[in-house]
Amino acid sequence: MRPYPHQLTVLVACIILIVVSTISGAQDWPQAKYDARRSGNASDRVLRPPLGLLAAIPMTDAIFTSPAMANGQVFVIDGSGMVCCVDTDTMEVIWRFESDGGKANCNNVSSPAVTDRYLHFGTMAGTYYVLDTSDGTIVKRIACGEPILSSPVVAGGRVYFATLGSRVYALEPNGKVCWRWDFVKERLGLKTDRWSGGDWLDHKQARVTPDELFCCTQDLAAHDRTIVLPAGGSVVWLKDNGDSPEVQALHAARNVTLGMSLGEDGSVYRQWTLLDNGGRVDILRRSEAGRISSGAVPGTRTNTRSGLLSFCSVSLRGTDVYRCRPEENFGLCRHTPGANVPDCLAPQAAIAAPVLTRDHAVYGSLDGTFHIVPLRDREKSWSFRTAFGKPITVPPAVADGRVYFGCEDGYLYVLGPEGENALPTEDLGLSQIRSPLTSELAAAEYDRFTSFGNWANTNTDSQGIEPPLQIKWVRRFAGTTKHFSTFGAGRMYTHTAEGQIFAVEQETGRLLWQRYFPGVHICYTSPLYYQERLLVPQAGKKKCLLRCLDAATGGLLWEAPFAGSPSWNRQLPPTVHKNKAIYMFGTGRYDTTEPAEKIDWLFEHQDNPSFPQSHKPLLRAYDMDTGAEIWTVDFSEFGSGGDDAGVCLLDGTLYYSCYFGYSARSKRDLPSAKGLTAAVDPETGQIIWLTTRHFIHGGCTLCGEGDRLYLGGYNKLRQGNSLVWCIDARDGSLIWESQPVREAIQVVTIGSRFLFVHAQYRNGFLLDKASGKILSTLTQGYKCTRFTLSEPYLLGSNLDVYDLSDLGESRLLSTGPRLDPSECVGAVVSNGRVFYTCHGGGLQVCQVWGKEARQATTTWHSTTGSTAKR
Numbered sequence: 001m002r003p004y005p006h007q008l009t010v011l012v013a014c015i016i017l018i019v020v021s022t023i024s025g026a027q028d029w030p031q032a033k034y035d036a037r038r039s040g041n042a043s044d045r046v047l048r049p050p051l052g053l054l055a056a057i058p059m060t061d062a063i064f065t066s067p068a069m070a071n072g073q074v075f076v077i078d079g080s081g082m083v084c085c086v087d088t089d090t091m092e093v094i095w096r097f098e099s100d101g102g103k104a105n106c107n108n109v110s111s112p113a114v115t116d117r118y119l120h121f122g123t124m125a126g127t128y129y130v131l132d133t134s135d136g137t138i139v140k141r142i143a144c145g146e147p148i149l150s151s152p153v154v155a156g157g158r159v160y161f162a163t164l165g166s167r168v169y170a171l172e173p174n175g176k177v178c179w180r181w182d183f184v185k186e187r188l189g190l191k192t193d194r195w196s197g198g199d200w201l202d203h204k205q206a207r208v209t210p211d212e213l214f215c216c217t218q219d220l221a222a223h224d225r226t227i228v229l230p231a232g233g234s235v236v237w238l239k240d241n242g243d244s245p246e247v248q249a250l251h252a253a254r255n256v257t258l259g260m261s262l263g264e265d266g267s268v269y270r271q272w273t274l275l276d277n278g279g280r281v282d283i284l285r286r287s288e289a290g291r292i293s294s295g296a297v298p299g300t301r302t303n304t305r306s307g308l309l310s311f312c313s314v315s316l317r318g319t320d321v322y323r324c325r326p327e328e329n330f331g332l333c334r335h336t337p338g339a340n341v342p343d344c345l346a347p348q349a350a351i352a353a354p355v356l357t358r359d360h361a362v363y364g365s366l367d368g369t370f371h372i373v374p375l376r377d378r379e380k381s382w383s384f385r386t387a388f389g390k391p392i393t394v395p396p397a398v399a400d401g402r403v404y405f406g407c408e409d410g411y412l413y414v415l416g417p418e419g420e421n422a423l424p425t426e427d428l429g430l431s432q433i434r435s436p437l438t439s440e441l442a443a444a445e446y447d448r449f450t451s452f453g454n455w456a457n458t459n460t461d462s463q464g465i466e467p468p469l470q471i472k473w474v475r476r477f478a479g480t481t482k483h484f485s486t487f488g489a490g491r492m493y494t495h496t497a498e499g500q501i502f503a504v505e506q507e508t509g510r511l512l513w514q515r516y517f518p519g520v521h522i523c524y525t526s527p528l529y530y531q532e533r534l535l536v537p538q539a540g541k542k543k544c545l546l547r548c549l550d551a552a553t554g555g556l557l558w559e560a561p562f563a564g565s566p567s568w569n570r571q572l573p574p575t576v577h578k579n580k581a582i583y584m585f586g587t588g589r590y591d592t593t594e595p596a597e598k599i600d601w602l603f604e605h606q607d608n609p610s611f612p613q614s615h616k617p618l619l620r621a622y623d624m625d626t627g628a629e630i631w632t633v634d635f636s637e638f639g640s641g642g643d644d645a646g647v648c649l650l651d652g653t654l655y656y657s658c659y660f661g662y663s664a665r666s667k668r669d670l671p672s673a674k675g676l677t678a679a680v681d682p683e684t685g686q687i688i689w690l691t692t693r694h695f696i697h698g699g700c701t702l703c704g705e706g707d708r709l710y711l712g713g714y715n716k717l718r719q720g721n722s723l724v725w726c727i728d729a730r731d732g733s734l735i736w737e738s739q740p741v742r743e744a745i746q747v748v749t750i751g752s753r754f755l756f757v758h759a760q761y762r763n764g765f766l767l768d769k770a771s772g773k774i775l776s777t778l779t780q781g782y783k784c785t786r787f788t789l790s791e792p793y794l795l796g797s798n799l800d801v802y803d804l805s806d807l808g809e810s811r812l813l814s815t816g817p818r819l820d821p822s823e824c825v826g827a828v829v830s831n832g833r834v835f836y837t838c839h840g841g842g843l844q845v846c847q848v849w850g851k852e853a854r855q856a857t858t859t860w861h862s863t864t865g866s867t868a869k870r
Contacts, residue, residue, distance in 0.1 A: 027399035029069040032111035033313070033353060034397075036155035036222040037262035040315030040322070045357040045398045049372045049382035052419025054402065055091040056387065056411040059084060062430055062511055063406025065111040065151070067397040068119070073133060074397065074404055075112050076412045079511065081105040081123050083112070084412070085136060088399075091414065095136040101125020103435040104859055106510035107475045111151040111219075111394070113159060116173040120159050122148025124475075126859040128161060130175035140175025146195070147859060149476055155222035158240065164474065165194050166216040166231040170240055181238060181245045183231045184214050195471050197799055197814030207800055208816035210254035215819060217476055217842055218257050219313070223266040230257035233821060235268055237286055249290040255279075255821045256841050258478075259313030259353065269297070269314050269321065273840045275783075275822035276568075277302055277480065277497065277522045279309045281321065281335075297321050297335050299342045304522060304567070304602055308498055311478035311842070312353040312395075315361075324350035324363055326479070326498040328518035331365055332373060346373045346381060349499075349518060351478040353395045364392025364405055366500070366516035370415070372403075384415060387423040391514055393478065408514060431553045435507040437490040439852075441832030447487045448830035451526040451572050452747050453788070455649035457703035459749040460789040463829050469801070469814055470853035472833070472846045475509040477502070481524065482568060484786065485837045485844070487830040488529030489551060494837055494844070495536050497522040501547075503534075503554065506831060509846060513554035519543055523566040528573035533557065533624070535574050535581055539566035541591060541601060546574065546583060548627060558627035562620070563587045564643040565601040568784075571701040571746065575649050577682035580621040580630055584656060586642025588615035605644065605699030605714035605745075608674070610662040617642030617658045621685060631685035638676050638692060639664040646701030648709075650729060654682040655709055657696040664692070677702070677711065677732060691732035694725040704729055705750050712744025712757055724748055724757060724772060738772030741765050749789050754807060756794065760784045764794075766807060778802065778810040783823040790829040797823040799836055799847070819843050 033040045061079035068075045073094065074086045081099035086092065099105060105125035112121040118139060119131040124147045130140035144163045152161040158178065159171045166183035184194045192199040200208050213232025221228045226248065229236040233255050237248040251268075258279070259271040266286070273279035281300035285293045300323070302309050308327040315322040321335040326349040333342035348365035355362050361373045368389040372382045386392070388409045396405035402416040410428040436442075441463055452459040479496030486493050491503045491512060499520030503512045519540040528535040534549040544564055548557045564585040574583040588611070590601035596612060603609040616636035623630055635642070639660030647656050657677040664674050675695030679688040696702050697713030704710065711725040721740030728735055738744075743759035754775060755767040764779035764787065779787070779794070779802065788795045793813065794802040801814040820841035827836040827847075834847040848856060 026072055027069070028071070028114070029067065029397035029399050030115065031068060031113035031154055032066040032151045032219060033315070033355065033395055036153050038219055038221045038313055039261055040353060040355045040395065041317050042355060042398055043317065043358050047357050047360055047362070047372055047398065047401060047403065048417055051384065051403065051415040051417055053421040053423065054414040054416045054419040055421065056413050056424040057084065057086060057091070057093065058424070058426070058428060059410050059412065061106070062390070062408040062410055063412065064107065064109045064394060065406060066394045067404045067406065067412065068112040068114045069397050069399050069404070070114040070133065075114065075119055075133070076406055077108055077112055077121055078406070078410065079106055079108050081108050081125065083119070083121070083131065083136065085133070086412070097131060097136040099123050099125070099127065099129060101127060101859070103508050104473060106508050109476055110148050113152040113154050115154045115159055118173050118175070120152040120161070122150070122152065122161055124148070128169070142169070142175070142177070145859070147474060149217050151219045153220045153222045153227070155227070156225050156240070160220055160222060160227050162216045162220055162229055164215055164217065166214050166229065168227065168229055168238060168245070170245070179244050183229065183234070183236065187234070187250070188212060188214060195817055197469060197801065197816050200816035201812060201814060204815070207812060208798060208818040210818065210821050212816065212818040213254070213256060213821060214817070215843065218260055221260055221262045223262050226266065228260065228262060228268055230260050230270070232256060232818070235270060235284060249286045249292055251284055251292045258309070258311050258842065261313045261316055263316055269316065271310050271312070271314065271323070273309055273480070275824060275840050276304050277309055278304070281310070281314055281323065298340045299335050308521070309480065311351045315354050315356050317356050322354050322356060322361055324352060324354055326351055326366060326500070326516070332361060332363055332371070346371050349516065352393050355395050355398060357398055362396060362398065362403060364394070364396065364407070366391045368392060368407065368409070370396070370403070370405060370413070386413060387411065387425070388427060391516060408511070431513045433490055433505055433512065434510065435505055437507050437831055439832035442490070444488070446831045447529065448828050449486055449488050449529040451483055451486070452701070452703065455575060456705060457572070457648045457701055457747055458705060459703065459747050460751055460791065461829050462791045463832055464850070465790045465793055465829060465834070466850040467813060468853045469834065469847045469849050470856050472848045472856065473509040474843055474845045475504065476842055477844060478842065480840050481837055482824050482839055483524050483526040484825065484828050485835060486526050486529050489532060491551065492835060493527040493529060493534055493551070495525055495527050497524055499538060501527060501534070501536055501549065501554065503551065504844070506833065506846070509844060515549065515554045517547065521566050523570065524568050525570045526573050528576070530576045537562065537570060537573060537583060539564060539570065541566065544585070546581070546622065546627070548624070560622050560627035560629070565590055565603070567602050569603070569605070569644050569699065571646055571699070575647050575654065576624065577649060577654065579624045580682060581624050582619065582621045582647060582654060582682060584619050584642065584645040584647055584658070586611070586615045586617050588612060606716070608661040608715060609641070611640035611660065613640050615640045615642060617645060619647070619656050619680065619685070621682070633680065633685045633687065635676060637665065644698055646696055648702050648704050649682065650704040652682070653688065653729070654680040655702060655704060655729065656680055657702040657711060659696055659698050659713065659715070677709070677727065679729070679732070689732050691727070694727050694732070694734060697722065699745050701747050703747055703750060708735060710748040710750065710755065712748045714743050714745055724755070724767065726772060736772045738767055739774045741767070741774070745784060746786050749787065751789050751791060756787065756789060758782065758785060758787055766804070775807050776809065785823050785826055787826045788828050795827040795829070795834065797826050799827055799845070819845065
């Protein structure tokens with residue numbers, strides 16, 4: 001059948017447009033991942049590697065956003081909100097624009113979008129901008145009252161964006177607001193301040209649950225006139241009816257979205273997680289009646305034992321799904337229909353989404369390398385190493401045979417076939433603190449430098465916390481954690497379960513540096529800060545290394561091997577005494593096929609594990625300058641294991657406790673026991689005293705105060721219950737045995753008037769310090785939460801705060817906002833501030849209190865309503 005005349009006209013016009021665009025070099029890239037669906041499918045773009053460096057344009061901070069391109073100009077925004085417009089022919093900067101917000105305007109992740117002659121973007125300072133692309137002048141400024149993490153999406157002649165609090169705006173290209181829609185008000189019914197824990201408590205009359213997850217941390221997507229909003233665990237379909245939106249459907253889940261893309265038919269591809277590396281890419285399809293059917297992309301399921309989570313949206317071509325993940329030897333993979341096992345295309349680990357050109361998949365990896373990977377002939381992959389090896393964490397733009405991408409070293413890189421420039425040599429000094437800590441408690445004595453607060457693991461501080469509490473800053477990160485962030489020299493340090501270590505300013509949350517080490521598998525351990533060094537034990541299935549980093553820059557100073565299992569049994573980083581880093585672990589392999597040696601590397605705390613005899617419990621001291629071994633104590637004559645152990649340092653003496661489970665062995669006149677506790681000279685490793693009668697008993701480290709040590713654990717020691725033992729630090733003799741407490745996990749928290757212990761899924765207990773008797777029962781229903789005590793307040797997950805002034809009855813003072821689907825990690829206090837790092841929610845938050853909260857004039861005060869007065 002011959003085409004109609006008007007069809008021929010359209011066809012000729014399209015051909016002319018393509019030819020003209022190719023000749024003039026005028027291909028556009030209007031928004032992150034190319035189209036409104038965030039499909040990443042740029043099948044009209046052609047790359048012919050090898051490419052060379054055309055330009056490396058310095059910005060003022062690390063770059064966490066994707067470039068946008070239009071009319072021969074490329075636009076990029078750095079972490080500090082500086083916008084740069086560059087001519088693609090000359091690579092000269094045409095104009096710069098500094099968005100306002102001061103030091104709070106950092107870690108910007110909202111990628112720009114271009115429509116007509118307007119540039120759209122949002123900032124962490126809570127302002128949305130529309131600029132004239134010709135000169136960078138402001139056309140429209142919208143004060144939103146909360147940060148904007150989602151990138152704007154251009155669709156159907158309009159622009160849509162969402163704030164962190166899931167307020168959705170529809171705009172004309174020039175910034176005129178057409179309508180607003182508020183997820184929290186409309187779906188959760190909260191009319192007051194969504195960032196106030198007091199307001200949530202008033203609204204709920206109980207603590208917040210996963211049903212109250214609401215944060216929009218990922219990009220919107222659109223299909224036709226329908227906008228898809230990822231709001232916490234929910235996915236909302238909003239139809240743009242012109243002057244108002246219409247909710248077409250809502251899919252609710254008690255997890256969070258880590259990335260979202262739409263298929264050609266509008267199907268939603270959603271990467272989600274709940275906890276402990278568990279997740280999947282689901283496919284959500286909406287019927288005409290608004291019903292949602294759910295499926296999954298085969299081979300995307302991850303859990304504690306297999307694979308690592310993906311932290312970005314997938315890219316789509318036809319029925320094939322492409323995704324990146326931070327897993328060694330499995331960085332970029334392709335999922336095809338009918339195949340349960342994905343096809344690995346490139347090994348380099350990544351948290352940035354890939355982009356698909358006609359013949360290649362292109363992406364940046366965590367080691368600072370950019371990759372062009374053939375979709376058919378993988379023998380000819382091509383890579384480009386950036387100047388300083390800093391991570392590339394966002395997808396690129398591709399136009400006219402060139403690639404444009406930002407890097408955490410602060411440079412916008414442009415690669416093309418004609419590029420011959422040398423790599424930049426100027427380090428932009430981004431690891432330097434720009435906003436020193438302003439707290440009255442900024443001194444080192446107030447640093448929470450290790451997991452449980454201090455060398456004695458008391459898990460307690462007294463820094464004058466008082467209501468009200470007010471959010472100071474929030475930031476997004478791509479990873480999971482299960483232990484606390486730690487602090488020192490005005491920085492906060494975090495270790496993700498996937499092998500990333502990063503430092504941010506305590507004052508603002510601005511990223512200072514980030515390092516990635518491959519081979520780590522869901523290793524939940526805090527970094528230890530000590531005299532401008534950072535010690536991080538990183539465990540994997542095949543190797544384990546204790547790494548020492550420069551705390552100011554992240555540079556690797558040394559690494560030393562240890563052995564054992566990764567995951568949740570590693571309660572502590574090392575302890576330091578003078579110039580010795582002291583760490584506990586067990587020898588032996590977990591991947592052996594020998595029946596007598598075989599043991600699950602992910603053993604449960606409460607299963608009384610039986611370790612093979614080759615698993616020797618060791619305590620080792622390393623030289624802090626070199627990592628060389630100084631001394632090692634082998635406790636294998638008493639039992640096997642060593643991976644469920646802990647240490648604390650009290651008055652110059654090192655105390656070690658280990659749980660053997662069923663692997664204890666008799667020695668001389670000592671009965672066979674399930675563990676041991678010993679006092680050790682940290683200078684020489686000589687044992688001062690040792691007992692096999694009392695010990696930590698699974699998933700709990702030891703702690704001490706004065707001349708007393710406290711030993712808890714998961715395991716049931718008597719009539720189906722756990723106990724806490726209080727022993728004399730001078731000789732190991734028993735002082736008292738607590739009343740049954742069901743469980744006492746993580747650590748026994750030592751307050752000035754009581755002890756606090758927590759039983760998973762059950763409740764917490766306050767114990768009398770003199771006798772171990774139960775004073776009260778509190779905190780019902782939490783998971784394996786690592787609570788902390790900042791007297792008189794107990795800090796839990798999702799910014800829950802309990803007032804323990806009255807020992808007989810705890811009072812929930814504040815709850816939420818709900819930021820994390822899980823309850824594994826609580827908040828901590830350091831240097832006069834509250835800090836909370838989500839387990840799986842991908843957010844870190846800082847709160848101020850009291851006078852500082854009442855006087856704060858931050859982003860969070862613009863339109864959010866009242867502040868808690870509790």
